[in-house]
Amino acid sequence: MVEPSAMLADPKGLIAIGAGIAVGLAGIGAGMGEQTIGAAAVGAMAEDEKFFGKGLLMTVIPESIAIFGLVVALILLFVF
Template identity: 50%
Template sequence: MAVELTLGTALAAIGAGVAVGFAALGSGIGQGIASAGAVGAVAEDKGMFAQGIVFTAIPETQAIYGFLIAILILVFSGLMGGHTLDMLTGLVAIGSGAAVGFAGLGSGMGQGIASSASVGAVVEDRGMFAQGIVFSAIPETQAIYGFLIAILLLVFGGILGA
């Protein structure tokens, strides 16, 4: 079923794209940074592979948040159901996508830096694993804030629960 392309429909599609695109960009950069540190740690000590995987996976959550918001926008705005959207609904979707996308971009990169440093600390002192996880998780809070604001925008903007 083809969706009639209106300004609101186009804006909602942009909102979904911004949500997953920028959040995934942050996760990808963060995971690349963390992977670089993990590879160095594994080269130094082959027993660091499991810890390296854990620290490399930590920045993935931002992409998950962006993906979930994009799905919510696509499904509950009516975009996937063939409904036309007004401009204000499309703008709410852009605001929601921007909240989770930009929060995920910054948070994912920050988490990658913290995770890379943490895996480097763990290769020197295995007792630093728990502390490294805590320090690597702290940048997650900004992504959670963006995710929650995105949901609130969808709820109070009439897309979710309308």
């Protein structure tokens, strides 16, 4: 049985929770991607400092995932 009060919950609150989960999980995912690349990039830089530019670039590539999460959150918050 579901409590009647839970069924009356403001859908806005649920949307906000959904948005939070979207951003949070996407952020964790991006972080997990970046940790490996970041470590490898630092390693490459230790060998040759010229890799700084490329390493930095590679490191920010998984950041797209976080952005996708953010886009979903923004759509949830402002479109629905």
